[in-house]
Amino acid sequence: MSSAADSNSDGRRNRGMLKSYYTQGENSGDKQFDLDDSSFKPDQYLDFLLKKSSLNELMHQEEEIVQNIRSLDSEMQTLVYENYNKFITATETIRKMKSDFGQMEEEMKALSENMDNICDLSSSVSDTLQQKRSGIRKLAGVHTLLQKLQFLFELPARLKKCIEMEAYNQAVRYYTRARAVLNQYQHMPTFAGISQDCGSIIYELGNALKEKLRDSEASSKQLAEYVDLLLQLEEPADSLCDEYLISARSRVDEKVQELEDVLEDNSVDILEFVDIGCNGVLSNVSLLVVAYNDMFLNRAKANTELDSIALQKVSALVKEILHKFFELIQKRVQLEKQTGDNAILVRALDRFHRRLQAMNKLLPTAELATLATEIVYNAAKDRIDHYYQALTDHLGHCITDIRQALAAPKLISSNLDENSSTPLQNLVQTSVSSLVEQIKAVLANLQAFIATDITFAMKSTFRRPFCFDGVREGLVVRFLRRMLEYLNELCEKPSGPATLLLLLSKLATILEESTIGYLLVLVDEQFLIVQEGDVQFTNPQTLKDEAKAAAKKLLNNYVRLEGQTLSHMVRKSVETRDWLNTIEPRNVRAVMKRVVEDTSSIDSQVGQLYDDMEEQKKDRGSDSTKRSASGLMKSSKTWSFTPSTTAAVLDNSAFMTNISKLFSDKIDIFSEVDASRASIMTGIIKIVLKTLLECVRLRTFSKYGLQQVQVDTHYLQMYLWRFVQDENLVHRLLDEIVSSSLHRCIEPSLMENSVIELICERG
Amino acid sequence: MEDEAAVIYGLEFQCRCLTAQIAETELIKFLAGTQSLKHDNQVHLIEYDDDHNTVSKDVYAHNVGEIWHIAACPWDKTIFSTIYSKTVESKREVTSTLWKIPESDKHSSQDNHHAKELTKLIDFGTLDYGDVNQVIFHPSTEDHEVITLVDNHILQWDVGSDECKIKNSFSLEVKGQKSLTCGKWGPHHNCVQICTANDTTLRGWDLRTKKSVYTIENAHSQLIRDLDYNPNRQYYLASCGDDCKVKFWDVRNTKEEVKVLSDHSHWVWSVRFNHFHDQLVLTSSSDSRVILSSTVSISSETYGALLEEDNINDDNTNDKSINDEENKRVPQQDGIVKIYDEHEESVYAAEWSSADSWVFASLSYDGRLVVNRAPRSERFKIYFDGMGED
Structure with a gap:
């Protein structure tokens, strides 16, 4: 109660103080009327109240004040009481404390006394023990020294024992502990002895360890341990590297040997072989490298110089081993040539490539990835070369087939009238399509190399050269080139029937027109080859041009060859006949019939492959006789004057023909021909007729000789005109032949045209 | 000299044979x-006047038959030989004769209608052997010898003394075509070798041993028409034939030709090296063209060849330096120098002049004789290169 009042009054006072603080100067007048304020003026307040308030209010005010006074009084009372109470309690407590402190002081005093006693005692004890303690300390020192000495003296024996027990680890630990001491006191004879003993033992130990190291039976882990021990024995890390590498090498070599042994084994396919190789050789190499890294490279007290040497060593070794390994792989891959299946090869290569990829992370310096890609690329290239060879062989077979087919008599004697069957055309078509099929098959096979699930196929270092340099340029373009080259070679040194040249020229034409373009597009599509700016691409057009040139060359050579064959026949027939002593012509000479026959058969052959360019410019059927007759009429007109004129005029006719020649073009005999039937035939016939002309000029004729020539030429004219483009050309040549033989005739008298016609029509 | 136009001279009759008068320099x-x-045949001696670019002629009667071949004697310019045929009782005989051009006063014989007479020196009695194909004079001027190719026989005559006798004779004995169609006397090795052609085979002969020293079978795919020795480079000769090709041979290697020219479009009837600049080769053909080609790469005037002959004992060690030297100068190129197409008929003969190394004549069947001169640009090229070498 008292406390409450207390706090209440406190609060009020405080409030008042705060209020006075804040309201100071504001309304100091009011403070005078505040009962709680210190500057309260009771009189003024009273006056104020009296003046201001009504009675009622005054009453009320009075009442209130009384009440307040009363409550304040009671509050005061309570506070006083309370404080008194407290005071009393405090007095009591103080009194109690006073008595307690008295006790405590006594105890403290006792304690102090005891402490003094203890101090005294302790100092006395310490004094007494002082002397003995130093003695003991000395003794303890001597003891440990002796122990160490003992250890040293026992060391050789211990070491021996350890070695006997093969506890190399222990031995090395002992030795390393003693080594420093031994080295330090080496000048003293006893220690020198021990040192020597230990030295020799340790040397043995070292040897034993090295022996173990060389032991091929030991596992890699053991090896690592031995090497570690040897390193602790301060063997030079350098030579240890070598030792270790040699021993590791021997084990890898074993694996390589194993691999080599299966190399020739046909029952092991390439996939298996690569597996064996990867598991045997590559795993071992990885183990070797890992262990080596642990032992020599990743050591705490790393010596960078030594490290680099060690790294070099291992790289060199790994490289060497891998080279050997790669060689084997390559050999094996090369053995694959015989088989046609790429899938297994590619899978094997892929596996190999992946494994090496992994190895690469282990030993980045050896550039294994590049090597691996190289090997794969080489393998791919080998395949390509192999296919190229196969294609070339196939080409050879095709040509041989064609040769054989040509040698078969049914083809040669094939009749033109059986229009549906054009065996030559078929032969060309089959050859071309078989070649194309072959190339397509090869391409399909090669696609295995760039299948999406093959890792190396995704590498740009492989893919681009493979697709571009390899397949496109190296295989397809090269093969096409080779083919054209072959055709050109055939032109230079013609062998076999002339028809072969004709046929091959058609083949080259087909190549030019469709096959080359088709194949190159096919390759580009299948191998996703995109033209890039700076790369040297073989343009399909250049190949086409080459093919066109080859076709032309072949055709020209065909014409030349056929022409010369016929020429030879004609030349022999003219040279061997005695034209001065010949009977009156009754028949066309057999050789001319033969020429016409051969020409027809050549024409039918050519007709199977090459069309007439102009559509049927000559009607080969009905009015041929009429045409030939008219042709003859035309040509005979020129000569019909000569027999009646004198010999002088006859000689002048040479002059006349010269004049006529001035107005006509020169005839190129062995000239280029177009790829049309008529052009080809014209070419051949020109050669034959020119030969006849030249041969006639070398002979001398009698009257009947001349007439025989007349008959022959007429016969030729009758049958040859329909083969050629320009009839006049044949006529001109025939004119020259007859006029030349007229010149070479000792008694020039021509035969009647009607008689000639009669003889010719008779056969 | 400005005028390089060809000079054309017409003979009245058809002609096949032509030769330079070799002894005339x-x-x-x-x-x-x-x-x-039908008419009396003639031999025309044609003189080309360099300065006036004109042609003058002397005509000599050759009444014994039509002339198939004519050859000039190297030691006497008045002597030449002809091979001619005549028909006796419907049999054709081919024989040869050595003629001498009689001394005459040139100016008095303006009248060309009357052909002058020739003096017959020697009739080669070869009828027993067969038809004469070729008469070849000994290339040197000292030895007065002649070889006649008669069918498959090679007859060597000594014509120095008055009486003419066969000094040496041997025959080609093979199967098939063995008639020796043409031949040349090799100017190298003391003139002990000749080369002949039969059909498609070239054959070299040693006159001392009468044996064949080399044989090139199938030198051409068709009949061989002519051959010529390179006058300045031993072992090298050229041949031509019905396969339209001209081939160059090093007879030490008979397997393969050194070079082939195939510029003609019909049979090539004659091939001639220029006597002084053997890179110039003249060919004529029945395609009525005469082609002058340069084969400097295999001629004696290539730098390489000159050095090679100097250092023939040094073997191949100098090849590099030779090549280097060749690269320094721009070498003359092989190829056609010029195609002459003044002829309208087959050209059976073309010959270089012996007096002027740049002049040559060609003769076509219609009797047209054309005198030409190698193009000036080519002459300069050869001159300058020659000076460069000195």
């Missing part, structure tokens, strides 16, 4: 023989 003279069955 001052004047450019050619001999041509005619072929006519």
Whole structure:
């Protein structure tokens, strides 16, 4: 109660103080009327109240004040009481404390006394023990020294024992502990002895360890341990590297040997072989490298110089081993040539490539990835070369087939009238399509190399050269080139029937027109080859041009060859006949019939492959006789004057023909021909007729000789005109032949045209 | 000299044969023989006047038959030989004769209608052997010898003394075509070798042993028409034939030709090296063209060849330096120098002049004789290169 009042009054006072603080100067007048304020003026307040308030209010005010006074009084009372109470309690407590402190002081005093006693005692004890303690300390020192000495003296024996027990680890630990001491006191004879003993033992130990190291039976882990021990024995890390590498090498070599042994084994396919190789050789190499890294490279007290040497060593070794390994792989891959299946090869290569990829992370310096890609690329290239060879062989077979087919008599004697069957055309078509099929098959096979699930196929270092340099340029373009080259070679040194040249020229034409373009597009599509700016691409057009040139060359050579064959026949027939002593012509000479026959058969052959360019410019059927007759009429007109004129005029006719020649073009005999039937035939016939002309000029004729020539030429004219483009050309040549033989005739008298016609029509 | 136009001279009859008058070194003279069955044949001695670019002629009667071949003697310019045929009782006989051109006063014989007479020196009695194909004079001027190719026989005559006798004779004995169609006397090795052609085979002979020393079978795919020795480079010769090709051979290697020219479009009837600049090769053909080609790469005037012959003992060690030297100068190129197409008929003969190394004549069947001169650009090229070498 008292406390409450207390706090209440406190609060009020405080409030008042705060209020006075804040309201100071504001309304100091009011403070005078505040009962709680210190500057309260009771009189003024009273006056104020009296003046201001009504009675009622005054009453009320009075009442209130009384009440307040009363409550304040009671509050005061309570506070006083309370404080008194407290005071009393405090007095009591103080009194109690006073008595307690008295006790405590006594105890403290006792304690102090005891402490003094203890101090005294302790100092006395310490004094007494002082002397003995130093003695003991000395003794303890001597003891440990002796122990160490003992250890040293026992060391050789211990070491021996350890070695006997093969506890190399222990031995090395002992030795390393003693080594420093031994080295330090080496000048003293006893220690020198021990040192020597230990030295020799340790040397043995070292040897034993090295022996173990060389032991091929030991596992890699053991090896690592031995090497570690040897390193602790301060063997030079350098030579240890070598030792270790040699021993590791021997084990890898074993694996390589194993691999080599299966190399020739046909029952092991390439996939298996690569597996064996990867598991045997590559795993071992990885183990070797890992262990080596642990032992020599990743050591705490790393010596960078030594490290680099060690790294070099291992790289060199790994490289060497891998080279050997790669060689084997390559050999094996090369053995694959015989088989046609790429899938297994590619899978094997892929596996190999992946494994090496992994190895690469282990030993980045050896550039294994590049090597691996190289090997794969080489393998791919080998395949390509192999296919190229196969294609070339196939080409050879095709040509041989064609040769054989040509040698078969049914083809040669094939009749033109059986229009549906054009065996030559078929032969060309089959050859071309078989070649194309072959190339397509090869391409399909090669696609295995760039299948999406093959890792190396995704590498740009492989893919681009493979697709571009390899397949496109190296295989397809090269093969096409080779083919054209072959055709050109055939032109230079013609062998076999002339028809072969004709046929091959058609083949080259087909190549030019469709096959080359088709194949190159096919390759580009299948191998996703995109033209890039700076790369040297073989343009399909250049190949086409080459093919066109080859076709032309072949055709020209065909014409030349056929022409010369016929020429030879004609030349022999003219040279061997005695034209001065010949009977009156009754028949066309057999050789001319033969020429016409051969020409027809050549024409039918050519007709199977090459069309007439102009559509049927000559009607080969009905009015041929009429045409030939008219042709003859035309040509005979020129000569019909000569027999009646004198010999002088006859000689002048040479002059006349010269004049006529001035107005006509020169005839190129062995000239280029177009790829049309008529052009080809014209070419051949020109050669034959020119030969006849030249041969006639070398002979001398009698009257009947001349007439025989007349008959022959007429016969030729009758049958040859329909083969050629320009009839006049044949006529001109025939004119020259007859006029030349007229010149070479000792008694020039021509035969009647009607008689000639009669003889010719008779056969 | 400005005028490089060809000079054309017409013979009245058809002609096949032409030769330069070899012994004549001052004047450019050619001999041509005619072929006519009905008229008296003639030998035309044609002189080309360099300065005035004109042609003058002397005509000599050749009454014994039509002329198939004519050859000039190297030691006497008045002597030449002809091979001619005549028909006796419907049999054709081919024989050869050595003629001498009689001394005459040139100026008095303006009248060309009357052909002058020739003096017959020697009739080669070869009828027993067969038809004569070729008469070849000994290339040197000292030895007065002649070889006649008669069918498959090679007859060597000594014509120095008055009486003419066969000094040496041997025959080609093979199967098939063995008639020796043409031949040349090799100017190298003391003139002990000749080369002949039969059908498609080239054959070299040693006159001392009468044995064949080399044989090139199938040198051409068709009949061989002519051959010529490179006058300046031993072992090298050229041949031509019905396969339209001209081939160059090093007879030490008979397997393969050194070079092939295939510029003609019909049979090539003659091939001739220029006597001084053997890179210039003249060919004529029945395609009525005459082609002058340069084969400098295999001629004696290549730098390489000159050095090679100097250092023939050094073997191949100098090859590099030779090549280097060749690269320094721009070498003359192989190829056609010029195609001459003044002829309208087959050209059976073309010959270089012996007096002027740049002049040559060609003769076509219609009797047209054309005298030409190598193009000036080519001459300069050869001159300058020659100076460069000195």
